[in-house]
Amino acid sequence: MRDYVQTAATAARIAEAQARYVHTIDDGNCVEWPEFFVDDCFYMVTTADNFAQNLEAGIIWLDSKAMLHDRILSLFEANVYERHSYRHMIGQPFITSIEGDEVECESSFMVARITREGPTMLFATGRYIDRWRLSDEQALIVKRIVVLDSGYIDTLLGFPL
Amino acid sequence: MTTAKGGHATMDGARPTSETTPHWAEEDGGTRVPYWVFQREDVRRLETDKVFHGPCWNYLCLECELVAPGDFVAVHVGETPVIVTRDADGQFYAFENRCAHRGSLLALEDRGNVKDFTCVYHAWTHSLQGDLVGIAFKDGIKGCGGIAEGFDMSKYGPRKLRVQTVEGMIFGSFDEDVDDLEDYLGEELIGRIARVFNGRTPVVLARFTQILPNNWKLYVENTKDSYHASILHTFFTTFELNRLSQKGGIIVSEEGGCHVSYSMIDRDAEEKKKNASLYAEQKIRSDKDIALQDTSMLQGFKEFPDDITLQILTVFPNFVLQQIQNSLAVRRVQPTATDSTQLHWTYFGFEEDTPEERKIRLKQANLVGPGGYVSMEDGCIGGFVQRATATASGERAVLAMGGYDIGSGNDRITEASIRGFWAEYRARTGL
Numbered sequence: 358m359r360d361y362v363q364t365a366a367t368a369a370r371i372a373e374a375q376a377r378y379v380h381t382i383d384d385g386n387c388v389e390w391p392e393f394f395v396d397d398c399f400y401m402v403t404t405a406d407n408f409a410q411n412l413e414a415g416i417i418w419l420d421s422k423a424m425l426h427d428r429i430l431s432l433f434e435a436n437v438y439e440r441h442s443y444r445h446m447i448g449q450p451f452i453t454s455i456e457g458d459e460v461e462c463e464s465s466f467m468v469a470r471i472t473r474e475g476p477t478m479l480f481a482t483g484r485y486i487d488r489w490r491l492s493d494e495q496a497l498i499v500k501r502i503v504v505l506d507s508g509y510i511d512t513l514l515g516f517p518l
Numbered sequence: 519m520t521t522a523k524g525g526h527a528t529m530d531g532a533r534p535t536s537e538t539t540p541h542w543a544e545e546d547g548g549t550r551v552p553y554w555v556f557q558r559e560d561v562r563r564l565e566t567d568k569v570f571h572g573p574c575w576n577y578l579c580l581e582c583e584l585v586a587p588g589d590f591v592a593v594h595v596g597e598t599p600v601i602v603t604r605d606a607d608g609q610f611y612a613f614e615n616r617c618a619h620r621g622s623l624l625a626l627e628d629r630g631n632v633k634d635f636t637c638v639y640h641a642w643t644h645s646l647q648g649d650l651v652g653i654a655f656k657d658g659i660k661g662c663g664g665i666a667e668g669f670d671m672s673k674y675g676p677r678k679l680r681v682q683t684v685e686g687m688i689f690g691s692f693d694e695d696v697d698d699l700e701d702y703l704g705e706e707l708i709g710r711i712a713r714v715f716n717g718r719t720p721v722v723l724a725r726f727t728q729i730l731p732n733n734w735k736l737y738v739e740n741t742k743d744s745y746h747a748s749i750l751h752t753f754f755t756t757f758e759l760n761r762l763s764q765k766g767g768i769i770v771s772e773e774g775g776c777h778v779s780y781s782m783i784d785r786d787a788e789e790k791k792k793n794a795s796l797y798a799e800q801k802i803r804s805d806k807d808i809a810l811q812d813t814s815m816l817q818g819f820k821e822f823p824d825d826i827t828l829q830i831l832t833v834f835p836n837f838v839l840q841q842i843q844n845s846l847a848v849r850r851v852q853p854t855a856t857d858s859t860q861l862h863w864t865y866f867g868f869e870e871d872t873p874e875e876r877k878i879r880l881k882q883a884n885l886v887g888p889g890g891y892v893s894m895e896d897g898c899i900g901g902f903v904q905r906a907t908a909t910a911s912g913e914r915a916v917l918a919m920g921g922y923d924i925g926s927g928n929d930r931i932t933e934a935s936i937r938g939f940w941a942e943y944r945a946r947t948g949l
Contacts, residue, residue, distance in 0.1 A: 402889065406628075407724045414724035414865045416889040418880050423812035428884075434808055435756040437895045439902075474905075509727045509860070513897035514889035 364452050367460055371450045371489055374496040375464060379445040382517055388433075390517055391425035395490060398422055399500045402518055404508040405483070416514055417503075428517070438515055443480065444469040445518070450487075459499065460489045468518055470511075481518060482506045542949050546914065548774070548940030549922050554911040555949065556733035556904060562856050568947045569835050570596025573696040575682070575689040575703075577837035577850050578602045578612055580864065582686060582720045588632055588646060592625040593862075594852045595690060596836075600679065601625050601635065602688060605646040610683065612690040613648025614676035624676070650675040684708060685715040687848065689833075703776065703833065706769055710778045710831055713822065714841050718868035723879060728861040728888040732900030734836075734853035735943070737861060740896050741830060741838050741849075742939055744768060744779040744930035745919050750899060753891040757810055766828075767928040773945070774924050774938030775834025781930065783825040815881045818843040819874070832935075834942055842892065844875070845882035857904050863887050 378393050394400065401415035419425050448465035455461075463484050470480035488500040503518045539561070540554050555561055570576060576595045583591050584604040591602050592615055599615035601624060615625050617637035624635040624644060634651070635644040643652030650671045658664030679690035682699035685708075689699055700708065730737055740746070744766075748755045766781030810816070818827075821844055831839040838849035850862040863886070867879045886893045907913065917940075920932025924941055927934060943949070 403724065404726065407726075412722060412724040413876070414880050414883045416726055416887050418884055420881070421812050421814075424815070427810045427812055427815075430808065430810070431753055431756075431891055435753040436891065437750055437752065438898050508725065509729055510888035511729045512731055512888075512901065513728070513894040515894060 363455070367455060367491070368450050368452055368462070370491060370496050371452075371460065371462060371464075371487075374489070375447050375450065379447055383442065383444055387516060388429055390429060391422050394422050394425060394498045394501075396422045398425070398498060400425060400498075400503075400517075401501075402503040402505065402514065404505045406508050408502070408504045416510065417517075425517075432515055436515065438513060439473050441470055441472045441515070443516055443518075444471065444477070447485075458491050460491060462487050462489065466518070478511075480511065483518075539949075540912070542944065547922075548924065548937035548944065549917050550914040551917065551940055552912070552914050553907040556736060556907065557856055557911055559856060561947075561949070562853070564947050564949070565853070566596050566598070569943070570598065571692040572946060573691065573693040574835055574946070575691050575696060575699050575833065576835065577833065577848065578679075578681075578688045578690045580687055580720055580722065580848065580866065581610070581683060582866075583629065583722065584610060584688075586631060589629070590625060590632060590646075591629045592627065593850065594860075595679070595692065597853055598692075599623060599625075600690065601648070602681075602690070603646045603648075610681050610688050611647045612679040612681050612688075613644075614678075616676045617642055618644065618650040618674040618676060619653075644675065648676055648678050685711050686720050687711075687839075689837075704771055707771060707776055707778065707831065707833070710769070710780075710829065711839060713824075713826075714829070714831075714839060714846060716822070718870050720866045721869050721871075723865040723867050723883065725865070726863045726887050728863065728897055730859040730861055730897055730900050731857065732859060732904040733856055734851050734859040735939075736900035736903055737851055737859055737896070738832070738835070738939060739936050740900060741832050742777050742779070742935040743933065744830075744935070745933060746899075747892075747930070750895050751892040753885075756808065757816075766826075766930050767926065768930060768932065768935050769926045770924050770935045770938040771834075773834075773942045774935075774940075775942030776832060777935035777938060778829060778831045779930055779935065780826045780829040783827055815884060816843070817878070818882065819878055821875075834939065840886065842885050843882050844878050845885050846879070847883075847886055859900070 381389050400419045402417040403415045419428060446467045450462040450464045452460060452462045463486050465484050468481045469477050471477050483503060483505040486502040486504060487498060490497050490499050540552065542552055578593055579591045579602055587604055587606040589604050593600050593602060600612055601615045602610065602612045604610055615623050617624055617639065619637065619640055619642040622637050622639040624637055634646065641654035642650060645651045653665050655663060656665050677692060679692055680694055680696060681688060681690050684699055764781045769778040771777065827843055829841040836851045840847045840849065847863055847865045852860040852862060854860055865883050867876055885891050888894065888897060917933040917937050920934050924934050924938040
């Protein structure tokens with residue numbers, strides 16, 4: 358029972374952090390996206406097929422918070438694409454392990470894409486495979502592997518998932 | 519096959535198009551491109567026949583994707599599904615992914631290892647070389663039914679491709695009479711391919727498919743377009759990493775359809791300064807006082823004996839080999855409709871890579887692919903053309919940068935290799 362309470366409380370904290378994460382990238386200031394991560398974080402976007410085969414490279418592969426900042430900087434300053442936005446729906450985190458202040462969990466997501474001249478389209482589905490670090494003050498992502506269900510990406514992948 | 523010289527395609531006899539196909543003026547050669555060529559279903563059918571099923575070499579996959587006997591990958595040549603295999607004799611084979619009986623797909627996975635290809639529909643069996651070798655209930659049951667008397671299995675079977683390899687890459691052609699791959703590529707291109715592989719053993723790092731909202735030829739043009747690179751892809755110029763004014767050049771194959779574009783390390787700091795003002799004068803979005811926080815992505819390792827940091831190589835009609843610093847990939851272009859294309863990326867490194875080198879490849883892979891700093895734009899730009907020209911089928915694009923010829927040269931501010939593509943395309947399709 359104590360384990361269940363601890364797991365439920367941990368899941369609730371991560372769910373709350375994910376809700377802020379989604380708010381930040383979909384409706385808030387995307388520049389603050391890296392603030393959900395620790396300094397020596399790892400973030401990658403890959404596909405279920407590559408993940409199952411242990412293939413190492415990603416569509417996005419970032420191994421420091423500075424690289425996350427650079428990704429956003431590049432999107433705002435260097436990259437060219439038509440105006441579009443994303444809408445994330447994130448499922449409840451499924452806790453797979455708790456070790457001290459670090460928690461591993463998985464969450465399913467669906468992301469819709471809204472383009473300038475088109476309707477809302479289902480853009481991606483998949484799961485986050487995460488390692489979070491919890492302290493009294495905050496919950497931060499140590500590692501987030503975004504595993505897309507499909508290996509097919511429509512047009513381009515700009516902003517973070 | 520007829521050849522194209524001097525930027526003008528020659529006709530190969532009878533016009534193989536329907537009477538309603540608009541006329542591509544002879545004098546336009548490869549320098550004016552009518553937009554209907556990106557829109558018409560009859561052109562799409564003509565391409566299947568004359569280009570993808572014609573005497574061309576289509577890239578299929580890497581040898582390292584087929585290691586053991588029975589390994590296969592399912593790919594497409596144009597829009598035709600194809601299976602590539604390695605048989606017990608160690609050789610590679612390719613044949614249409616289509617049952618000899620009623621035409622169902624034989625392979626339902628992208629890759630795997632099998633003993634044979636038995637169709638799920640009626641269990642007709644095909645060997646790893648694509649021969650029909652077994653028919654379910656061939657002799658009937660209890661004296662009833664069975665295949666027609668005298669039915670000769672050897673006369674049936676999916677179409678086979680001729681297969682040849684170069685530097686660990688497998689190419690296939692539906693036309694037995696196609697020139698040998700070596701002659702098709704020519705010495706210069708083979709040298710540029712060998713330069714990248716350099717006798718090492720490739721290993722796949724990941725595969726992704728980008729769906730492009732445009733005709734396949736708009737993407738092929740894009741890969742041959744060294745003029746756009748530092749204008750559209752401002753990642754390099756914003757962070758001052760690569761410029762058209764760097765040393766470099768292009769090589770165009772004799773028939774026009776294959777090319778190499780390359781640029782080299784800029785060792786002259788003075789030139790950099792000069793470039794900076796040159797770009798400012800052009801009012802290109804490139805002069806900003808911003809920098810990357812983490813520059814580790816750009817700290818590559820010395821991999822090649824020369825100073826070439828970027829080499830894009832294309833083989834007519836469907837193939838791109840990319841070296842952008844230490845990021846290596848092959849790309850396969852697959853049309854899916856007049857206004858839709860799949861771009862299949864395979865990032866690779868080598869078994870010989872050290873862990874540090876491998877990590878650099880993984881970091882630099884951020885530059886390319888559907889989310890790449892210098893390639894994500896290519897996902898949308900073809901769509902911009904497709905949409906903007908939808909009702910302008912009678913209008914023509916103009917390819918006059920660098921003059922009107924299709925020769926090789928020592929600069930990249932040219933559209934010579936795009937003109938070369940159209941010259942070869944016209945010669946092959948008869949358009």
